[in-house]
Amino acid sequence: MPRKKSKGRMYFDMDVQNAIIEYNSLDSNENSAERSNLYAKEIHPAFDKLAENIINTFKFTYFDYGFEDIKHEVVAFMVMNIHKYDHTKGSKAFSYFSIVAKNYLILHNNNNYKKLKSHMKIDKSLTSKYSTFVSEPLHDDYNDYLEQLICYFEKNIPVMFKKKRDIDIAFSVIELLTKKDEIENFNKKSLYILIREMTNVNTNHITSVINTMKKHYRKVNNYYSKNGEILSTMSGSLNKVFF
Numbered sequence: 095m096p097r098k099k100s101k102g103r104m105y106f107d108m109d110v111q112n113a114i115i116e117y118n119s120l121d122s123n124e125n126s127a128e129r130s131n132l133y134a135k136e137i138h139p140a141f142d143k144l145a146e147n148i149i150n151t152f153k154f155t156y157f158d159y160g161f162e163d164i165k166h167e168v169v170a171f172m173v174m175n176i177h178k179y180d181h182t183k184g185s186k187a188f189s190y191f192s193i194v195a196k197n198y199l200i201l202h203n204n205n206n207y208k209k210l211k212s213h214m215k216i217d218k219s220l221t222s223k224y225s226t227f228v229s230e231p232l233h234d235d236y237n238d239y240l241e242q243l244i245c246y247f248e249k250n251i252p253v254m255f256k257k258k259r260d261i262d263i264a265f266s267v268i269e270l271l272t273k274k275d276e277i278e279n280f281n282k283k284s285l286y287i288l289i290r291e292m293t294n295v296n297t298n299h300i301t302s303v304i305n306t307m308k309k310h311y312r313k314v315n316n317y318y319s320k321n322g323e324i325l326s327t328m329s330g331s332l333n334k335v336f337f
């Protein structure tokens with residue numbers, strides 16, 4: 095049952111946290127009306143104020159559209175991730191969703207910045223910064239190469255990994271790679287934060303998956319250099335192809 099707000103109450107307190115926990119516990123089909131009521135009365139006002147405060151505090155100035163539109167996007171992103179919040183892990187809802195909001199803003203804060211830095215080539219930035227995964231020199235026909243590389247991983251990730259957790263991490267890496275032009279800070283630290291937020295897993299799991307992908311990447315890259323293409327069915331016989 096929604097709680098009545100008292101005068102002077104903090105905008106994101108334990109009542110809001112409890113509302114989020116209750117919201118997540120309700121079935122989206124059987125309890126849709128109750129969930130909607132909880133969200134409208136308790137959760138949305140807190141999310142809206144949290145987004146406003148974070149935007150104003152951290153001064154994300156490189157957006158090329160209005161404050162209200164930015165705030166609505168941040169709130170929508172928090173709602174998209176609301177099901178990932180697990181209070182049993184000890185984290186406060188306020189801290190958790192503050193990180194969710196900041197990560198979204200970091201990811202999308204490059205639109206106007208890119209215009210100011212239009213003389214810089216994103217591919218060179220990618221080569222120097224994204225050493226976690228794409229560490230070899232880029233090919234002359236990089237766009238075609240990247241398209242084939244992404245296609246290769248999308249088809250073979252379910253073969254490379256057996257655990258759903260690892261598959262989700264790997265697909266998150268590829269999703270970020272497809273959105274490289276939208277990410278200003280395309281470096282190890284920021285990407286790990288984004289992947290961790292997308293998958294809700296520990297950093298050591300991310301590292302393990304990326305190390306496996308790097309092994310495939312090096313072999314696939316070598317094959318492309320020699321043959322000018324990447325075979326989408328190479329994964330099951332890498333040793334046969336490369337050794």
